[in-house]
Amino acid sequence: MHLEQIDMFDLAFNNASIGMAIVSLEGRFMKANHALCDMIGYTECDLLSLDYQHITHPDDLEESILHIQQLLDRQISSFHIEKRYIGKLGEVIWMLLTVSLVLDKSGKPLFFFLNFKI
Numbered sequence: 001m002h003l004e005q006i007d008m009f010d011l012a013f014n015n016a017s018i019g020m021a022i023v024s025l026e027g028r029f030m031k032a033n034h035a036l037c038d039m040i041g042y043t044e045c046d047l048l049s050l051d052y053q054h055i056t057h058p059d060d061l062e063e064s065i066l067h068i069q070q071l072l073d074r075q076i077s078s079f080h081i082e083k084r085y086i087g088k089l090g091e092v093i094w095m096l097l098t099v100s101l102v103l104d105k106s107g108k109p110l111f112f113f114l115n116f117k118i
Contacts, residue, residue: 019116041088057084
């Protein structure tokens with residue numbers, strides 16, 4: 001197989017040792033890698049039916065929404081935060097989260113790119 005035949009992003013995304021996700025501007029999961037699914041206990045199919053608010057600990061939701069709005073308003077280009085998530089079995093999981101807003105060539109927001117570390 002030639003290197004140009006391999007979708008390098010997809011290969012890196014799916015085999016990364018850190019959790020990664022692509023989230024729509026509305027907050028819905030569009031893609032999640034295996035590492036994230038292992039960390040939080042949801043399958044990718046589960047996550048694709050949810051939004052980030054559903055798995056965010058209620059006490060951390062307001063701060064998350066504030067940072068997301070700052071990204072959309074272009075006040076910041078990314079943010080890093082330690083926050084709690086609710087795993088599939090109801091357990092609280094602390095993670096370090098980094099979120100970036102991905103733009104198209106004209107500067108229009110496309111989606112959020114999230115990195116998760118325990």
